[in-house]
Amino acid sequence: MAEAPLMEKIVSLCKRRGFVYPASEIYGGLNGFWDYGPLGVLLKNNIRDSWWRDMVECPPIGPDGHPIDMVGVDTAIIQNPKTWVASGHAATFTDPMVDDRETKQRFRADHLFGLFISPIADEEIKDVLQAGASTLIAFPYRTVIASSVGEAIDEFKKPKVSKPWQLGDIKQGSTDPSAYGGRATNHKGDERAFFIRHIKLSELKQDASRIPSPFTGNTGTLTEPRAFNLMFETYVGAVRDEESKVWLRPETAQGIFLDYKNIIDTTRVKVPFGVAQIGKSYRNEVTPRNFIFRSREFEQMEMEFFCHPDESAKWYEFWKVERMRWWKSLGVKAENLRLRDHEQDELSHYSKMTVDIEYKYPFTSPDFGELEGIAHRGCYDLTQHQQHSGQRLDYFDQELQLKLKEQGASAEEIKEKSRYIPNVIEPASGLTRAVLVLLCEGYAEDPTRPSPVYMKFDPKMAPIKAGIFPLVNKEGMPEIAEKLYMDLRTKFMCEYDPKQSIGKRYARMNEIGTPYCITIDGETLKDQTVTIRERDTLKQDRVAIEKVKTYLSERLS
């Protein structure tokens, strides 16, 4: 039997071991909604707590050698609806959506990929890019919905999708690495060149009727792309009318801008400073997919860093470096992360520059997908809220005023320069997407081990830090093990497990990523030592029972 794709194995482990369950599963689930189970919530909280500690409680050291200023907030999910009119979300927080008139299904227009097959038998593809540019192959033979070329390739490789063509080896273009292609054969033995690429929005606008539906393969059934607002609506109070209509926030950022004035007035922060927030956001995604990667309810970890406009480029660079460093500190391998600058036409309505930190997810590989966006938002948000609310949101920079005075600047220049609307650099990441990254990063297989599947979480991130087992459930071992557990649990998330064979207990702990297993055995009764088995190396250390806490502290801090 063919082996299940990596992502399927990860999803199945998540369900089996209690990391992530489909929300309302007993009623058939609800597309785009997920529950975090007993282990998933621990993993999520570990990421959340690290972010909060490293960004808010012990923030990074700034370019001047001093820790930057950062404060936290927790703002309401439902705000005055004027917020979203001012921010531009009511008008422009949309995705282009295409309907299939035949099946009544809907998909995101920018998530369509095409398989192009040459109509000419002997056309040689020297380079898949040339094939991509070929005018001979103007329309796709089949289409699929995917968020990356890696995912599209996986879909097209399924024979029922590309039928009757069997796709041979798929090569990456040498001149354009985003182009992929090869040679396909059918049951009659015909051979043709093919390539796979993203279908542009402009092509869908122009040729919707000639592009096959990703659901049926039929042409003539797709509509032109139309804008679809992603915000969920609801009503506040007893009356359901336009007046009482509100939106669930699609990002946590706006709550920070709304509190910016309160923070300046009530705390001691001075520009440059940041405000951080972690919380739920809601987007009515057209095609939620790839497990928890794109959900309709998810959690974000966002910071708005307010700075002088002349210093914004410096802070933009600062956050790029800091945020990459932070992801690596969670145990994410450097080769699975990359920075990708947004093209001009990709930028959001508010952004001057944006760079994404991307991760190589199993479903995007060999390509990467977004994990965090770092946007230079200029003074867009505060200016908009100032205009729409009528409240002054500019900043009087006393320190700059003094500095300019010392430099002998004119009164006019001082007045003009020391009052301004700060620029904002926004590092915005997904907490639930980070859970997915750690699950993908941690998943490891090694058939030579007694437990062939294990989760190689960085020990600091592991949901359970130590499993404590009496070798047998008698001879005084459970009492010692329980005593050790009662001591360790005050400092680390531990599990006491006296049941099943020791092999099964080790296997389970490995599968949920517990870095240390501590076994109380016959030796313990004689010399007060225990065995500590390390998850990745399977190495066993004999440690005195009173030294176990220090042993774990040294390795988990």
Ligand code: ATP
């Ligand atoms: P995408 O291009 O993937 O739709 P985005 O650029 O709209 O994402 P932002 O608005 O920049 O995303 O949000 C910041 C972060 O929030 C993203 O980098 C991602 O980690 C997370 N995020 C956004 N949308 C979702 C979602 N639907 N499900 C899970 N996480 C999300």
